[in-house]
Structures are given as structure tokens and as C-alpha cells.
Amino acid sequence: MSADRPNQLFRNMNAKVAAIPMIVTALFVFVGGTAWTIVYSFTKSGLLPRMKWVGLDQYERLWGTKRWLIAIENLAIYGLCMLVLVFVIGFILAALIDQKIRFENTIRTVILYPYAMSFVVTGLVWQWILNPEFGIQNIVRGIGWESFTFDPLYTPEIAIFGVLIAGLWQGSGLVMVLMLAGLRGIDHEVWKAARIDGIPAWKTYIFIVIPMMRPVFITTLVLVVTGIVKVFDLIVAQTGGGPGIATEVPAKYVYDMMFRNNNLGQGFAASTMMLVTVALIVIPWAILEFGGKRSND
């Protein structure tokens, strides 16, 4: 039967030829670069890469460095809060907008606007807003509440939450539009059926609508999570990692090691750790979404 079937390799030849440059780039730059980084993370590279093998030394040093540990802790706090809050806020905003409110387009644009801005701008804006001299604290005190204190960026214990606020402000819009698109894809008649069944709106969301939006949720999750892992510019612009090392994050650690401390080996090791984290998230997702046979939905 398969004797006269055309060779799969030569079908759509034009498309395949056209894709070659991209495939080559992907292979050499992404895969090659990644492999190179991983290999050199086992060397004693300083200012320049040097093929001097030191085994796991760089990793041992990495996990013995306070700054890296704080960076990891910050990432965990920021990541967890960000993940939960950005979904809750984004979904609630989307659900509100989905009620066919007036000025929907305006509101959607306003909320999505922060996402169109660079993290650097967001960082600076929130640096000012949270600055005790110019920002919220100053305004509230100006109204008359003299003892009001709100300076998260100047209190090491909670500085990361100051960053979190800025991150949420920027990230909620994206989650909102994705969720809104998902909500709009739900058949109106399902809502009607649920009303006839006497199911309250919140239960309809939780038991019917959200399960139907699974693909949107997963895609959003991946976007949000990868955004969290590589958070860098927001920190640089808003706190510079400070006060002290209170808001250090892994990506900034990598950057500092590689380009300021002339310690490429450390940077490579740290970035390999980050890669592992992202891989641990993305690979199961990819298998779930694209691999295996399609589940019934």
C-alpha cells in the first residue's frame, strides 16, 4: 500500500527550503549557544571563556553565595505572588469587562497599556510612585495623615513586594486580554443553559467556563511563568537590586557576574540553573499541549 506513497521528505519542498535559514539559526544560535553556555559553566572562565575544566566548582560556589540564595528566594516570593495575583486580577478584570460594559475598548486599552511599555519605564514610574519623598506617602501625608508610612522600596524585608506591585501593574493587562479572548470564545448558550439549571454565576465560572478555557489558561501560564523567571529590567530600573541585595533576582545575578564581575563561569552556571528551571516548566507543558494524542475537549 505504501509503495507508491510520495516520500514524506520531499513533500512541500518549497516550504522546507524556505524554512532552512530559520532552522539553521535556531540550531546554531539557540541550541549551539545553550550547549556552549552549559559546557563553559563547568570551566574556570573569568573575563574571557577559558576551557579550564573545574567540574561542579562553579555550582558549589553559586549555591554557597548569599546573594544567589536571596535572588532565588526573591524569585520564589515574587513568582508565587505574581502568578496567583496576576491570574486573579487578570481574570476578574476580564470577567467584569465581559459583562458587555460600556467603553469596553477604552478600558481594555487603558489596562493593556502598561504592557506596551518597557519594563524600564514601568520600573521608573513605580520607583517614583513608591518614593516616600514624591509618591503615595507624600500625597497621603499632604492630605493630613502625617504619620502615614509607605516606602516598600526602602525597607529591605518588603522591597520585593514593591517590585511585585509594578510587575502586577504591567502584567495584569496581558492576562486580562488573553482571558477576555477566552471568555468571548465561550458559547453564549452555555451560559443560558447554566442559568436555566439555576447555577450561580460564580459556580458557572469555576465549574464550566474556566475548565472550558483550559488552553487559554495554559498558554497564559507559560507566558507569565517565563516572564517571571527572566525578570531583570524591572529590578534594574526600579531598585537596582537594592536596598543592599534585598531585591536581587537570578537574571540580574547572571548579568552582574558576566559583565561586571568578570566571572563568566559563575554567570554560566547561574544561567544554566535558570535554563533548567524554565525547562522544567516548559517541557511538561509542551508534552501536555502538543504531545501524545489529543484529549477530548
Add this chain to the structure above:
Amino acid sequence: MESSISIRDLDLRFGSVEVLQGLNLDIGVGEFLVLLGSSGCGKSTLLNCIAGLLDVSDGQIHIGGKNVTWAEPSERGIGMVFQSYALYPQMTVEGNLSFGLKNAKMSKAEISQRVARAAEILQIEPLLKRKPAALSGGQRQRVAIGRALVRDAEVFLFDEPLSNLDAKLRADLRVEIKKLHSRLGNTMVYVTHDQVEAMTLADRIAIMKGGQIMQLASPNEIYNRPKNLYVAEFIGSPSMNFIHGELKGGDFVADGLSIPMTGYEFADSSEKEGKAIIGLRPEHIATGDNLASAVSRTKAKVSLVEPMGSDTIIYASVGSHPIHIRMDGQATVKPGDEVEIGFQPARANLFDPSTENRL
């Protein structure tokens, strides 16, 4: 007739768009009422008002003797079936059937008994553990009907339940819905724009146009005695022939044509004079063996023949008037032939061209 649903002076506006205006409708207990009309005439809107899915702008709705104008859909004693099935895709068939009942805090025993009964009636027992995605269109629609069934509702509302199915399945399910109605005996309101569904299912049909009911009557009455031109034109396929002419001394006269109207029942049993439109169904124009029963005869020149197996539609002209005629499927006619045709005044329809109402 005791009424199950009674609608009083119902108005519904979307912003400034008047969709339903001063609509009155009484539906009897156990009646099968079909709402029929062209797209956009407000059928779904009316059904959604009955269901409580739309807030009415004015007027009242009573179901089972209770004023439910402002009651929640779930408190109206209704079940509803949608065109897109609207099943909950992440739940099994059983979950779909029982979710509403669970939510209403019904006992487990009662739920499983109701689900079992619905599954038995609809013959979906083997499907109970499947998800909707693993069902065919017809099976999905059965489950959707089941979801209405387990609610033990007095009133079933259907919004074009068969429109997404292929012709064969549609015919099968149509029969099943009819059987279901005679078995359960509850009130059903059924929206469709398929005439065949309307004619076969309905006890009464309400023909709607622009948010108003044009005629509310039995299928037979609607077919044979349409109240106005719109209804006459809407019902029947191929549609009725219309010829403009004049009523003169008991005859209908148009150029090259004169039909004595003896035997025609005028609307208020008084003969009329003046301009009129005669409406003749293609199957009520007699040919061949049927000519004997026809009162007035004339010749028609055939221009086109459409054999359809069970019958043959011929397009012809009488004088200057194009008409189409339904003939026996075995008739042998060719374009260019002259056929003798006859009219049966008792089965004709006369309309006033200015008011468009039946004379």
C-alpha cells in the same frame, strides 16, 4: 383551554430597537406550539423572554398560572434545549444531566433516579460515562434534551434544536421529539424556521414577522386558509402562485383568465368586489385525472419541467401570468407543451391588495 403559558402585552427593546411589540399569546397545557418565521423576526427573543433569559421591557408572562415576569429562569419550571446543544464540555453526560440537580441540593437517590429515567427515555444509557466531545451531533442533542427532562419541567422550550444536524438525523429526531411530547404530555414551545418541522410537530403554529404574530392556528388552517399574504407566501414549498386581478360579479378576472369563485368561503361570508389577488397552491391546480373535480379550465404553456421523483414541478404561463404547478411524478410533459389545467375555487385564496388580508 387551560393555559400553561400566557403572555400579555409583551414588549422587548434592545436599546432603541423594538424587537417585540405588544405581543399576546396563550399556550394551552400540553400543547405543542411552534414559532415559525424568517430570520431575525424575534422568535429566539420571545423564547428567551419566556425562559427568563431576557428581561422584558413591558408586559407580563405567566407560566402555570403564576406570574413569572421577574422570576429567575431556574424558578420558572422550564427546561430549554439550544441549537448549539450548550452541553458542559468538561463533564460526562451523566454530569451534564445531574449538575443542575446537584446544585439544587437534591438527594443523590432522586438524582440518580431522574437521570436513569431520562437516559432510558432518550436511549442514551450507554453514553452516560462519555464526554460530549465523544458524541455525535444527534447524541449530543439527545443529552441536551435529557438535561431539560431531568428538571421535570412543565414547559419545554426548544430553540432550533435540529438546525445543526444533517437531513436524515433531523427527520429521525423530529419523530422522536413528537413521541416524547405524546409520552410526557407537557407543554412545548419550539422555535424553527423549517416549515416541515413546524407542520409535522405543531398543534398550533405561530407565524411571526417583525416581532408580531401574523397568524396563530393549526398547521392545517395555516396551510389552507392563510390569514394574509405574508403567511400565504411563507408557507408551502414551492410557494403559492399569486395573480393580481379583480373580483367582478362572483368571478375572479385577470387578463386571459376568469375563474368563477363559487364555493369560495369569504372571510365574513359576504362576497366582495374590486381589486384582488388570488393565491393558488401549486398542488391545487388540477391537471390530468384531477381535472374532473376542477370548476374552470384553461390551457397553460409549459416552459420548464423539474422532475423530483415523487412529483414534478412545471413552470408554465397562463395568458401573461407565470405559474408553477405540482403534477404527478409520472407525468410526461416537455417544455413547449400545452397542458390543460383546472382551478378549484374552494381551495383558492383571495387577498385584498391594499391590506394584504384574506378576503
